[in-house]
Amino acid sequence: MLKRDQIETFFARLQAANPAPKGELNYVNPYTLLVAVVLSAQATDVGVNKATEKLFQRVDTPQKMLKLGEAGLKEHIKTIGLFNTKAKNVIRLSEILLRDFKGEVPQDRDILQTLPGVGRKTANVVLNIAFGLPTIAVDTHIFRVANRTGLAPGKDVLKVEAALEKRVPEPFKLHCHHWLILHGRYVCKARKPDCGRCVVRDLCQFKEKNV
Known part of the structure; x- marks a missing residue:
């Protein structure tokens, strides 16, 4: 040691x-960073960036994601592994963010980990990159x-x-x-x-x- x-x-x-x-994932705000990190599970950053390039030009808030819908999201991320499950998680976490947090990404690891598709690693990445926490x-x-x-x-x-x-x-x-x-x-x-x-x-x- x-x-x-x-x-x-x-x-x-x-x-x-x-x-x-x-970090090597592309994003435009804390919400899109959260989405990108959820999508990156068992996938490469390069692959996620290719899939989200056009997605994040169109969708950068939970409201817009829900308007796009699960089927529309799948069309953008279908090149990413486990895209069906990930699409469901992104839609569900977007609903929760709107319902419980006024569409904002919470700056709390325990709360983040209650969101669908978000584990401790994902929460730590978001807190570090989006909010500057160590x-x-x-x-x-x-x-x-x-x-x-x-x-x-x-x-x-x-x-x-x-x-x-x-x-x-x-x-x-x-x-x-x-x-x-x-x-x-x-x-x-x-x-x-x-x-x-x-x-x-x-x-x-x-x-x-x-x-």
Whole structure:
């Protein structure tokens, strides 16, 4: 497991390499971000962005989504995996947002998780990107990087999230999950990590480095 000073250096280097990291899902406001993240489950950001490009030009509020309807939504997202279930969830969460929250996305993780299709990871992404809260959304990339490097080992995503919350220094928490996702997606890849391009390879505890 990395020591505190190593963790400081770890994130300082990721910050130096990418001072203002951003998520790769396209959106225009908190509502469309919520929809995009719900659609991204078991799908790629690239695939979701292709499907939502025209959708978000036409639909950017729960009211407009309900006017479009489930069938109309399916036509836009039919290239995305599990699109039938996702369309039902988006329509249902839009109804709930209008009924209970005046069409606004709530800034509360527990409330967000009561919405159809929204789990803890989705809620954390929305809170972080839309509202600037220092939440950490642990996906497969972060889970791998946290365990592989020794940054925050854990047997499941909740344990990794808790470990990161405890171990990541406050100045780095806001962008923590973006740095780790991008690092896992493009450098610390699942099958063959590109250790030669890794800015934290000397800190990493992975025994099978490819340098």
